[in-house]
Amino acid sequence: MRVVVCAGYGGPDRLQLMERPEPVVKDDEIKIRIYAATVTAGDCEARRFDFPAFLWLPMRLFLGVFKPRKGVLGQEVAGEIVAIGDKVTRFQPGDKVYAATLFRFGAYAEYICLPQTYPVSLIPDGLSFAQAATIPTGGVNALHFLRLAQVKSGDRILINGAGGSIGTYAVQLAKILGATVDCSDSANKLEGLKRLGAERVFDYQSEDVFTQRASYDAVIDVVGKKATDDALSALKVGGCYVLGAPSLGGMISASRRNKKGPGKILFEFADYKPELLTALNRWLSEGKLTPLIDREYPLAEVRAAHAYVDSGQKFGNLVINVIPADQ
Template structure:
């Protein structure tokens, strides 16, 4: 099968199109013929691996030294069940599904930068939302699960003010929608060119982080949610960390290890089918242009998700 392999950590040019052996499902696994996957910020972080010495060493313990232990990256997939193991009862051949290759920190599998992937039937895999294309389905899990993880740390009551820093990214666009469903009054921080998008997703207020008067637009919030993490900062971001009401809380995507339980995954499927959330797609690349897609995501200005068609 065709796949994109990461030959070594570093440049996007280390991602190359190769031919590898097609995987075979175990007794409890399904083989998915992939139609779409996505390039996430986490994929770029793993591929680059240019963290400071100690974090880099820890990451290489997890992912492999010199090059990824699994040279085929990617954890998001949507596609069609081509075959299945003899013990699989939840899916049938021909089912259209979407999946995320992580259920917990100890149950994680890469490999969606390819034509096929095998996953256990009881992991984060489900029939794709009936009203979603394969591309849209592939844009749900990453941002949706991480947004769910962030919101799990809150107790939002109707009318509570929530600030979302990085509102236009894959995590931010989902965090807006989930926070609105919880009843929050949402202020989104992003570039002014993305104001209309984040308003369409539910933002009540918007702040351009590049504006000279950005800090003066801050109010006080019950929750300040950082959806981009430590890799990006600004004067506004530093001030927003303290723009809290008494008892308020600053929550960063870089705080702790994100949990991605099956319950949260199925909730996203149900919300998408009810059209209560919608994934945002920035651009779509073919598998052969994976390196270019990584180069684009690495620039840090994508809106929502970058999708790869297989």
């Protein structure tokens, strides 16, 4: 089978198209023929080994000292189950599914084997493989952050870094929940965010995002590492600030700040609870939620795909068509 291997930490040129044997399914695993995968910011961080200082040593030991031990990157897949292990009860061959590979990675390949206990779901009716592949990272994390903030109908929220995989899902989900949404990102993404339902948009490169004092019931910060005093001043009394990508310093600062009040800083990584997938699938099936795809690349052009994500220009999701859907 064709795979893309990361030969060492660094730029997109470290990615190499190769041939490897197909994986053999174990008793508790499903084997998926992958039609679509994605390139997320997290995949690019793993390729570059771009992690906070406090995670450097444990991540080096976990991922690999000189190059990724797993070799094949990618954390989101959509495809068809072609084999199941003897102990698998949730799925059958022929099921069309999407899945998060988590720290197994392995999405840049024509086949993958995953435990049936992993975040795997049947693809909702009406979705293509390309659309379904974007759900595990963007959809799950967006809904997790909104639930962490307890966003409800009538709330006004701000999503900082709204133009990426998580942010474009979060805008739509917040609207589904009945909230009014303001967004911040780079200028080239603002019109797209308006089309998704944002009421006000801010270019973070030329505007102070947090000039709206005491305006928000919640701020969902997808890109910020630490909540500043200016950012917290944008919260209404009783509001909360969700850090989607906290640094160690940001978490320590948040813990100290929460003891003083007012306003809460929250940080919690998504745990892929089944109810998150169930809710997303329902809204996707009903047409209330639409995966946003910026570009699609064939597997052989994964270097170009990574370079585009590195550029920061991606709006929504970037999909890798591993196997054309008509094959």
